[in-house]
Amino acid sequence: MCRASCLRSSRSTRPASRVPSGLSINAPSTHRGAAFSTRPATRSSTIGTRNVIVTSEHTHDHLIVGAGFAGVVCARVLADAGRRVLVIDRRPHIAGNAHDRLDAHGVLIHDYGPHIFHTNSKRVFEFLSRFTDWRFYEHRVLAKVDDQLLPIPINRTTINQLYGLALSGEEVIAFLERAREPRHPLRTSEDVVLNSVGRDLCDKFFRGYTRKQWGLDLSELSAGVAARIPTRTDDDDRYFNDSFQFMPAQGYTALFERMLDHPGITLQLACDHATLRDTAPAPHTVYTGPIDAYFEHCFGALPYRSLRFEHEHRTDTDRLQPVGTVNYPNDHAYTRVTEFKHLTGQQCAGTSIVREYAQADGDPYYPIPRPENEALYRRYAELAERQTHVTFVGRLAQYRYYNMDQIVAAALTACEGLLTPAAPEPSA
Numbered sequence: 027m028c029r030a031s032c033l034r035s036s037r038s039t040r041p042a043s044r045v046p047s048g049l050s051i052n053a054p055s056t057h058r059g060a061a062f063s064t065r066p067a068t069r070s071s072t073i074g075t076r077n078v079i080v081t082s083e084h085t086h087d088h089l090i091v092g093a094g095f096a097g098v099v100c101a102r103v104l105a106d107a108g109r110r111v112l113v114i115d116r117r118p119h120i121a122g123n124a125h126d127r128l129d130a131h132g133v134l135i136h137d138y139g140p141h142i143f144h145t146n147s148k149r150v151f152e153f154l155s156r157f158t159d160w161r162f163y164e165h166r167v168l169a170k171v172d173d174q175l176l177p178i179p180i181n182r183t184t185i186n187q188l189y190g191l192a193l194s195g196e197e198v199i200a201f202l203e204r205a206r207e208p209r210h211p212l213r214t215s216e217d218v219v220l221n222s223v224g225r226d227l228c229d230k231f232f233r234g235y236t237r238k239q240w241g242l243d244l245s246e247l248s249a250g251v252a253a254r255i256p257t258r259t260d261d262d263d264r265y266f267n268d269s270f271q272f273m274p275a276q277g278y279t280a281l282f283e284r285m286l287d288h289p290g291i292t293l294q295l296a297c298d299h300a301t302l303r304d305t306a307p308a309p310h311t312v313y314t315g316p317i318d319a320y321f322e323h324c325f326g327a328l329p330y331r332s333l334r335f336e337h338e339h340r341t342d343t344d345r346l347q348p349v350g351t352v353n354y355p356n357d358h359a360y361t362r363v364t365e366f367k368h369l370t371g372q373q374c375a376g377t378s379i380v381r382e383y384a385q386a387d388g389d390p391y392y393p394i395p396r397p398e399n400e401a402l403y404r405r406y407a408e409l410a411e412r413q414t415h416v417t418f419v420g421r422l423a424q425y426r427y428y429n430m431d432q433i434v435a436a437a438l439t440a441c442e443g444l445l446t447p448a449a450p451e452p453s454a
Contacts, residue, residue, distance in 0.1 A: 086112040086292070088444075089307050091299045092314030094122020095430055096420030098285050099153075099437035100312045105290035107445050112307055113286070114297040120286065123391070124278040124430065131339050133366055133378035134277050138391075139335060140165075140351060140364040140380075141278060144268040145431030151270045153438065157284035160272035161371055165265040166349040170357060171230045178231060178353060179265070180223060181258040188230075198259040215252035216244035222257050235355035239384045240331055240394065248395040251427075265351075273369055312440070314420035316390055317406045325405045328425055329396075332388030336360070336381040346377050359383060393425045400425075417444065 088104055090097045093115035101111045119125050123138040142165040145151055168175040176184045182198045185191065193201055205224030209217040215236065219228040228244070232252065236244050244252065256267075264271075274281045286293055299315065313320055318328040340346055350368035354360060360381040367377055393399065403425040410418045419440045421428045428436065 084306065084309055086110045086308040088112070088310050088312060089114070089302065090312040090314070091115075092122065092420065092422075093117075093120040093282070093286075093293065093295070094314060094420065095124065095433040096314040096423070096437045097122075097312060098282055099434050100314075100417075100419065100441055101291050102285045102288060103438065103441040104444065105288040107441075109290065111291050112294065113291060114294045114299065114302065116296065116298045118296045119279075120293070120295070121279050121282040124282075126277045126279050129337070129339065129378055131374065131376055131378060133339070133372060133374055133376075134370045135337065135366050135378050135380065136278075136364075136369075137335070139333060139382050140366075140369065141430060142266070142271075142350075142369070143273060143430055144266040144271045145429075146268050146270070147431055147435055148270075149438070150431045150434045151272075154274075154281065154434065158281040159275040161275045162271070163273045163369060163371070164271050165351070165369075166263055167265045167351045167353060167362075168347075168349050169231055169235075169353040169355055171355065175348065175352065177263040179256050179258055180227060180231065181261055181263060183261050183263060185227075195259050202257065202259070212249045212253075214245050214249055215247040218249050218252040219244060231355055233355075235353060235361060238355075238359075238361050240392075241384070241386060242394070242396075246396065248397065248400075251395055254427075277370075309415060310444070311416045312444075313416055313418050314423050316422040317403070317410060317418055317425060320416075320418075320423075321406055321409055324409075325402060328402055328406070329394045329399055330390035331392040331394055332385050333391050334383040334385055334388065336383065337378065338381070339376055339378045341376045344375060344377055346379060390422060393421070393427055395427065 087109040088100075088111045090101050090111060090113045093113050097113060097115075098120070101113050105111050115122075117125075124136070124141045125138065126134055126136045126141075129135050142163070143154075144165070167178050169178040172188065174187060176187055178184070182193060182195060185198055185201060186193055191201075202223060205227065206222060207220040207224055209221040212218050212221060215232075216228070219232050233244055236242065236247065236251075240247060240251075299313075299320075316328065316330075318325070345365070345367070347363065347365045347368070351362050351364045353362045360383050363379055363381050365377055365379050366372075367374060393403075406425075407418075410416070410423075417440050418424060419436050420433055424436070426432075
């Protein structure tokens with residue numbers, strides 16, 4: 027089994043020198059290990075495999091649909107303000123796609139692919155720090171290109187190793203200037219990549235990966251997708267350059283448990299929102315699910331990319347990869363392989379990995395950024411704006427490719443609006 031002090035310790039395992047000055051990271055305000063309520067609001071009955079809450083009207087102030095980051099952050103903020111909150115989720119667990127757990131070999135794995143926390147927002151980091159200690163972690167990614175493992179985002183090391191060069195930083199700038207194909211305006215992701223690094227690097231690192239990940243060519247995706255990935259002319263091989271780069275020391279599920287540990291929060295899992303639409307357990311709803319599903323796809327379904335995960339525990343090695351994630355832009359059907367021990371810092375015999383396969387069908391993961399999809403979303407957003415007693419927040423509800431910190435920030439902002447004097451007061 028793993029030695030996983032980082033998953034049990036009540037003290038942070040981050041190096042103190044890595045914490046930005048002026049920021050205090052304290053132990054969670056909630057009691058470690060305290061149970062949060064999983065009781066139904068009144069009583070639950072089972073019809074088939076679906077749990078249905080039977081309740082009178084307005085037994086809570088807010089119904090929150092979804093126990094991922096958007097929903098649970100809203101739940102905690104509203105509960106701290108004295109509101110009575112009912113959180114439901116159709117899945118049998120909390121934490122949404124960030125859910126993690128110990129596998130049969132004691133390795134903390136992410137069920138829905140790697141979730142790496144990073145942010146530049148002190149506000150977001152301090153809010154989450156109420157509920158977790160942190161393990162300092164800077165994620166690194168390599169891409170398998172031409173039988174080499176090369177840093178991504180592209181940096182000086184990438185170019186020198188790929189082409190057998192020894193360029194300085196200034197020489198890398200000149201190299202990229204010669205390689206790039208100027209594009210204006212930058213309408214598509216292909217425009218962005220060609221304008222930045224040119225055709226050869228585009229084809230080696232981006233084109234094949236994009237086809238697998240999105241089922242589309244770079245030329246068919248909006249510019250914002252490729253704009254998320256920088257190009258560097260130094261040797262910085264970190265995947266992110268945010269000020270705060272940490273992993274929850276005891277995992278994401280533990281973080282969510284502590285956020286939900288409040289007497290004003292009731293949690294009901296394996297509960298579909300459709301079963302409650304006619305019972306009105308609260309005068310206000312925070313909805314974090316797919317916005318098109320809320321409106322019963324009246325304008326048609328919003329397109330998403332889904333993922334399939336292939337988890338494996340390897341007993342033939344204690345460390346399979348030199349970094350947390352290796353991308354496969356050109357070879358194999360999967361897009362990337364993540365080795366979890368890099369993320370957790372655990373020391374184990376053997377190692378646990380996950381391979382990711384992008385696909386069209388399945389649970390919605392990534393909104394597909396194309397102009398016609400944005401136009402369809404805007405039609406749903408106009409309907410949402412007319413819903414005076416529903417707040418839509420989160421990646422699925424806002425049809426946005428949000429990082430975790432962006433979801434937390436959106437939830438905090440949404441709650442500010444709900445807690446202003448103009449917002450409905452809790453029911454008597």
